[in-house]
Amino acid sequence: MSMDFEPASEEEAADVVRQALENATPLRIVGGGTRAGLGNRVEAEQVLSTRRLTGIVSYNPAEMTMSARAGTPMAEIEAALKKNRQMLAFEPMDHRGVMGTSGEPTIGGVFAANVSGPRRFTAGAARDHLLGIRFVNGAGDVIKSGGRVMKNVTGLDLVKLLCGAHGTLGLMTEVTFKVLPLPPVAATVVAFGLDDSQAVAAMAHAMAMPVEVSGAAHLTATVRYRFIGSNFPEGAATVLRIEGLAASVSVRSEKLRAALATVAPVAVLDPEVTEKLWHDIRDVKPYADGTRKALWRVSIAPTAGHQLVAALRLEAGVDAFYDWQGGLVWLRMEADAEADLLRRYIKGLGGGHATLIRASDAVRAETAAFEPELPPVAALSARIKEKFDPKGIFNPAKMG
Amino acid sequence: MPETIAFLEPKPSVLARRDAIIADLADLLPKGCLISETRGLVPFETDAFIAYRQVPLAVALPETTAQVAAVLKYCSRYGIPVIPRGAGTSLSGGAIPQADAVVIGLSKLSRILDIDFANRTATVQAGVTNINISEAVSADGFFYAPDPSSQLACTIGGNIGMNSGGAHCLKYGVTTNNLLGVKMVLFDGTIIDLGGKALDAPGYDLLGLVCGSEGQLGIVTEATVRLIAKPEGSRPVLFGFMSSEEAGACVAEVIGSGIIPVAIEFMDKPAISICEAFAQAGYPMDVEALLIVEVEGSEAEMEAMLASIIAIARRHGVSTIKESQSATEAALIWKGRKSAFGATGRIADYICMDGTVPLSQLPYVLKKTSEIIDGYGLRVANVFHAGDGNMHPLILYNINDPEDAARAEAAGNDILRLCVDVGGCLTGEHGVGIEKRDLMLHQFSQVDLDQQMAARAAFDPQWILNPSKVFPLEGRPAA
Numbered sequence: 001m002s003m004d005f006e007p008a009s010e011e012e013a014a015d016v017v018r019q020a021l022e023n024a025t026p027l028r029i030v031g032g033g034t035r036a037g038l039g040n041r042v043e044a045e046q047v048l049s050t051r052r053l054t055g056i057v058s059y060n061p062a063e064m065t066m067s068a069r070a071g072t073p074m075a076e077i078e079a080a081l082k083k084n085r086q087m088l089a090f091e092p093m094d095h096r097g098v099m100g101t102s103g104e105p106t107i108g109g110v111f112a113a114n115v116s117g118p119r120r121f122t123a124g125a126a127r128d129h130l131l132g133i134r135f136v137n138g139a140g141d142v143i144k145s146g147g148r149v150m151k152n153v154t155g156l157d158l159v160k161l162l163c164g165a166h167g168t169l170g171l172m173t174e175v176t177f178k179v180l181p182l183p184p185v186a187a188t189v190v191a192f193g194l195d196d197s198q199a200v201a202a203m204a205h206a207m208a209m210p211v212e213v214s215g216a217a218h219l220t221a222t223v224r225y226r227f228i229g230s231n232f233p234e235g236a237a238t239v240l241r242i243e244g245l246a247a248s249v250s251v252r253s254e255k256l257r258a259a260l261a262t263v264a265p266v267a268v269l270d271p272e273v274t275e276k277l278w279h280d281i282r283d284v285k286p287y288a289d290g291t292r293k294a295l296w297r298v299s300i301a302p303t304a305g306h307q308l309v310a311a312l313r314l315e316a317g318v319d320a321f322y323d324w325q326g327g328l329v330w331l332r333m334e335a336d337a338e339a340d341l342l343r344r345y346i347k348g349l350g351g352g353h354a355t356l357i358r359a360s361d362a363v364r365a366e367t368a369a370f371e372p373e374l375p376p377v378a379a380l381s382a383r384i385k386e387k388f389d390p391k392g393i394f395n396p397a398k399m400g
Numbered sequence: 401m402p403e404t405i406a407f408l409e410p411k412p413s414v415l416a417r418r419d420a421i422i423a424d425l426a427d428l429l430p431k432g433c434l435i436s437e438t439r440g441l442v443p444f445e446t447d448a449f450i451a452y453r454q455v456p457l458a459v460a461l462p463e464t465t466a467q468v469a470a471v472l473k474y475c476s477r478y479g480i481p482v483i484p485r486g487a488g489t490s491l492s493g494g495a496i497p498q499a500d501a502v503v504i505g506l507s508k509l510s511r512i513l514d515i516d517f518a519n520r521t522a523t524v525q526a527g528v529t530n531i532n533i534s535e536a537v538s539a540d541g542f543f544y545a546p547d548p549s550s551q552l553a554c555t556i557g558g559n560i561g562m563n564s565g566g567a568h569c570l571k572y573g574v575t576t577n578n579l580l581g582v583k584m585v586l587f588d589g590t591i592i593d594l595g596g597k598a599l600d601a602p603g604y605d606l607l608g609l610v611c612g613s614e615g616q617l618g619i620v621t622e623a624t625v626r627l628i629a630k631p632e633g634s635r636p637v638l639f640g641f642m643s644s645e646e647a648g649a650c651v652a653e654v655i656g657s658g659i660i661p662v663a664i665e666f667m668d669k670p671a672i673s674i675c676e677a678f679a680q681a682g683y684p685m686d687v688e689a690l691l692i693v694e695v696e697g698s699e700a701e702m703e704a705m706l707a708s709i710i711a712i713a714r715r716h717g718v719s720t721i722k723e724s725q726s727a728t729e730a731a732l733i734w735k736g737r738k739s740a741f742g743a744t745g746r747i748a749d750y751i752c753m754d755g756t757v758p759l760s761q762l763p764y765v766l767k768k769t770s771e772i773i774d775g776y777g778l779r780v781a782n783v784f785h786a787g788d789g790n791m792h793p794l795i796l797y798n799i800n801d802p803e804d805a806a807r808a809e810a811a812g813n814d815i816l817r818l819c820v821d822v823g824g825c826l827t828g829e830h831g832v833g834i835e836k837r838d839l840m841l842h843q844f845s846q847v848d849l850d851q852q853m854a855a856r857a858a859f860d861p862q863w864i865l866n867p868s869k870v871f872p873l874e875g876r877p878a879a
Contacts, residue, residue, distance in 0.1 A: 062656030063759050128577045143851045149756040150788040151828035153563045153612045154843055156852040160608025181658030204518040210632040248701035301597035303518045327599055353602040371602035376592045381604050383858035
């Protein structure tokens with residue numbers, strides 16, 4: 001029988017965990033449930049929800065930090081930040097579109113899954129912005145790690161470990177994170193018609209220029225019209241975002257435009273179009289298609305991403321586009337999920353990893369959602385799990 | 401020499417086997433890679449936290465990852481403590497050995513293995529110095545961002561051990577934010593790779609746990625780090641104030657206004673005169689506090705940022721504003737700042753605190769710090785990374801006067817407790833080492849530390865890696 005626990009305080013949450021420990025009943029941890037399909041299927045009947053662990057605990061814009069309870073909806077966090085012209089610089093993706101879920105994503109879910117967006121490749125991931133946490137471990141102890149200051153090397157950094165652990169090491173109850181000023185102006189320089197390999201070279205060239213690119217994506221010809229309208233030249237679009245003070249943005253985007261104009265037709269998009277474009281890239285709009293076609297997120301060296309796609313195209317039906325200068329590949333498989341093929345090619349290209357973001361239940365049941373670790377690292381991870389959750393009550397099987 | 405910080409008692413079983421251990425290690429290492437004579441061991445007896453020292457049993461200087469693995473495998477078999485060491489520049493005693501320990505020094509692992517501009521990464525052996533990475537990529541317009549003051553000497557392996565920061569971290573982050581992967585050797589000689597050229601890795605963020613673990617989880621032998629394109633230009637500007645409180649308030653308002661310069665460094669009057677005497681950097685001598693604010697970008701961008709910062713500084717009663725007029729002047733300004741610790745060492749012995757506080761607390765903590773120091777009848781020079789609240793009071797004392805040294809240590813502890821009490825932490829970038837180990841319970845509960853120690857034990861179940869550091873000796877799990 002399914003039972004939901006909705007503790008309203010950290011103490012109540014710790015009680016639920018202690019109870020579960022006593023009864024040896026595993027718990028499935030959920031926030032807003034918008035990313036519930038991320039990872040392997042969890043073998044647990046009881047649900048521990050952060051739904052009532054909500055609210056911004058403290059927000060000091062002048063110190064650029066915020067603390068919030070784990071179940072606080074992202075909408076509430078983003079509204080408070082916007083009012084003070086600040087933002088989460090790591091641009092967390094909203095998974096509802098591609099996963100076909102509803103409900104409200106939570107800040108705890110963002111950090112538990114280390115969710116980051118386009119700006120991640122220069123500004124860092126969610127884990128780079130998480131300063132401190134409070135969590136309940138698998139023994140029901142309430143633990144704090146980190147703090148609320150920008151620089152802190154006091155003791156082992158358990159914050160990093162819990163961030164991206166998908167709730168398998170503990171239940172985060174409160175998170176303290178860094179926020180940054182919203183750039184006053186943003187523009188996007190677009191180069192049209194480059195093939196994947198030319199685009200990756202152009203993006204690498206842009207990243208070597210002193211123009212501080214804060215987004216670099218290559219929208220292949222098949223997806224490009226989902227992002228940028230037809231009143232521009234045809235073919236793929238390679239997009240580069242420039243942000244900052246108005247005067248500086250115009251100088252830098254002009255410099256970049258001139259450099260790219262030597263290899264392709266170019267255009268510069270205004271701030272409104274730029275905002276929508278990067279929002280759509282963040283949320284992987286072309287694959288928010290209402291299907292259960294297998295969707296992979298591949299993290300790989302930027303110059304290897306397009307080689308991976310080229311190799312796959314010879315053997316499987318695949319649609320793809322690139323973020324992070326080519327190092328983040330979004331792959332939609334048109335037929336089979338091809339997990340083994342994909343992971344073999346990634347190894348052959350010097351390493352990286354593939355995460356199955358979405359698939360049919362049948363495919364999910366037989367596919368490891370996360371890239372399996374090599375034996376000595378897997379052994380270490382298992383020992384870590386054992387040290388945080390000795391009885392294995394949190395999200396069993398989720399990370400494999 | 402104060403003896404208030406205890407080390408673990410040396411294991412008699414290890415000391416008794418000294419000669420056998422040295423003979424065995426000699427078999428595992430090439431000629432010239434093992435030091436066992438007292439005269440050769442003395443340079444390894446301490447690091448930049450010079451108040452404590454202990455000659456180790458032996459020093460191994462392996463040339464390959466496989467040799468590091470062989471030594472660790474041997475040491476774990478016999479329960480011999482191992483102290484990893486980069487360049488020995490730790491300010492918290494992170495590299496200070498103990499009598500029954502084998503030091504594994506990284507100095508022979510000093511090759512740059514791969515520079516990949518298209519992927520913006522450099523892969524280097526752990527003994528490569530911090531500055532070497534930036535120098536190797538500078539001509540192509542790149543740099544490696546974290547820049548501890550000791551960057552001429554300190555190694556990337558040591559930087560990873562301590563999650564080192566530096567003046568320019570305000571914009572670019574600290575080591576953990578710029579580290580993509582490592583090759584490391586675990587306590588039993590197992591070699592693993594974490595991360596690589598991709599921006600993230602699967603599974604638990606073990607790389608994030610290893611970075612800043614102070615040599616307790618394994619020995620890093622190679623690192624892949626992120627390279628960043630150099631800005632078009634950069635310019636440090638000096639702002640002089642008639643009080644430390646005004647300077648502190650100015651910093652808080654600059655950050656609060658949404659401007660994030662690359663660096664905001666703070667010096668009080670004693671620090672200004674010490675650094676000026678050493679570097680002739682052109683610092684104003686008639687002010688009580690000095691901010692070095694660095695902006696970067698195109699000419700127009702720097703002008704715009706500076707105009708906003710100057711307006712804020714005027715509201716806080718700035719008395720001197722001096723822009724660097726040339727690259728030489730800019731370099732001198734940074735030379736003065738980065739040699740602050742060394743220059744201070746010329747006039748007195750010092751211990752350097754490293755607490756971080758919330759920005760709004762800066763003026764209060766500065767005021768309380770001078771009260772604490774006055775109370776002990778000591779002198780202090782403040783020189784630190786103000787933009788992120790990372791304070792470095794240098795407490796001046798005489799190392800040959802035990803009472804003076806004890807007072808300095810007590811004053812330092814009071815200051816660090818103050819940092820924690822206002823919502824900050826014991827150490828922003830220097831690490832806990834032995835120096836702050838016994839204050840850990842002021843910041844964490846025993847339950848918090850138990851969880852950290854459990855994570856540590858997942859990597860080093862025998863507690864042989866840098867075992868006297870970070871965690872108070874009492875309250876450790878039974879072996």
